[in-house]
Amino acid sequence: MPPTPPPPPPPEWPLPKFNIRIEDLAHPGAELFAREIRPLEALRAAVRASFELLYATPANAPTNVKLISLVLRPMDGVAYTFGSQAEKEIHFSLDHIVNSASRAKDEIMGVLVHEVVHCYQYNAKGSAPGGLIEGIADFVRLHSDLAPPHWKRAPAPHDKWDAGYQTTAYFLDWIEERRGKGAIRALKRRAAGYGLR
Ligand SMILES: [Zn+2]
Numbered sequence: 001m002p003p004t005p006p007p008p009p010p011p012e013w014p015l016p017k018f019n020i021r022i023e024d025l026a027h028p029g030a031e032l033f034a035r036e037i038r039p040l041e042a043l044r045a046a047v048r049a050s051f052e053l054l055y056a057t058p059a060n061a062p063t064n065v066k067l068i069s070l071v072l073r074p075m076d077g078v079a080y081t082f083g084s085q086a087e088k089e090i091h092f093s094l095d096h097i098v099n100s101a102s103r104a105k106d107e108i109m110g111v112l113v114h115e116v117v118h119c120y121q122y123n124a125k126g127s128a129p130g131g132l133i134e135g136i137a138d139f140v141r142l143h144s145d146l147a148p149p150h151w152k153r154a155p156a157p158h159d160k161w162d163a164g165y166q167t168t169a170y171f172l173d174w175i176e177e178r179r180g181k182g183a184i185r186a187l188k189r190r191a192a193g194y195g196l197r
Contacts, residue, residue, distance in 0.1 A: 013051045014063045018043045023073035029094030036105040046116040049144045079111050081118040088119040110146035135168020142169045
């Protein structure tokens with residue numbers, strides 16, 4: 001019997017450069033972040049999670065993003081992402097990290113995965129339906145086992161599929177369960193014509 005060939009090496013994803021800026025090092029959220037997270041590994045893992053689920057192989061992965069900067073700062077809300085085709089900036093609330101202190105690591109990773117999906121979604125056309133954009137970002141978060149405890153699989157009675165966030169994420173998950181793995185990737189490809197990438 002011929003010897004078993006060694007397993008193929010893991011795929012080389014086209015990872016961008018990463019940058020981090022902490023606007024208030026004395027903030028308790030900055031301390032929590034430093035204790036729980038290794039920034040380079042966390043950002044790489046978030047990009048890989050997004051690529052693996054939405055693009056499947058390195059050949060399909062987008063390469064336009066050259067730099068992702070993570071900015072930790074005191075602010076309302078959770079996080080948001082903006083930038084050019086080549087350079088993205090994720091602003092992440094230090095106050096939100098403090099508010100999630102009991103599960104800081106999972107919450108930080110969950111939010112990073114969600115925002116990194118946006119880094120590769122948004123483009124100049126910006127015409128994709130907001131609910132689907134947010135739903136796909138949370139679908140990747142859900143599949144990375146980073147759904148926060150308050151997410152509910154059962155929708156509220158009047159929720160529509162494109163309500164966004166976890167409602168749409170669970171809807172997309174239901175499609176994937178019924179139609180098979182890769183169904184959401186295929187949907188995303190079809191939506192590309194509408195400015196969703
Ligand atoms: Zn979002």
